[in-house]
Amino acid sequence: MSSKLIHRFHATTGETPVNAYIIESDCGAAVVDATLTVSDGRRLRGCVDRLGKPLLGVIVTHAHPDHYGGLVELVRDLDVPVFATSGVAEVIRRDDAVKETILRPMFGDEWAAERVFPNQTVQDGDVVSLDGLRLRVTDLGPNESPHDSIWTLEDADRHVFSADLVYDRHHCYLADGFHREWLANIARARRELPVGVTLHPGHGEPCGAEALDWQERYIDTFLEAVQTADWSDADDGRQQVIARMLDYLPTSALQFLMELSIDPVADQLGVR
């Protein structure tokens, strides 16, 4: 059997820690996700080039810009397939103009002037085969983003590229409003993932299935914090939620994503 190596590429530009993964086989490499910024997309491409093997294809797990913004640099001057479920591909195209208005002021030239989108769509259960690398997609539908998927590396003993189904000890983004679906997907993953699985998450270190429990508690804690805050003063209410979440997870890593989620979730829950 051919050997496969998984390299984690950890991007930090703009204080937005995010992972991409390079899966190296004897004949080439596949990349899962593409980071947010121009600089990190270029660095990721440099890592692929240094392997001295062709880039066979790219997978985009879900419809958030910190996972596809660097795509244009990753595939520059190459003709490679970029795979996503049709749901992920549609949402990325649909939301591109809105993301431009949000991300340009935040990241300036680090948000790519021209974005590249997935060019090959797959459906739930499809296997993408790239010269000996086989990746099977599970379509999660709405989850952490409006459309997510996770990808299992076949023939390589229980490695799953788990997108943002679980974060590893980073604050989380709930502003897209799909926490119910997210919790249901966690329950589904608990039933379906194999014993001894290694999850390769979009943020943080590789982890085991216990990360599902941590993620479920994070979401439940956040919802409870929003529900129980005293919203008679909006700023006070927000500070109470932040304090509760920093108590649950005492790190500032991606804290801004959690803070961005407070108002939308408070509105969604109708608590203020």
Ligand SMILES: [Zn+2]
């Ligand atoms: Zn993410």
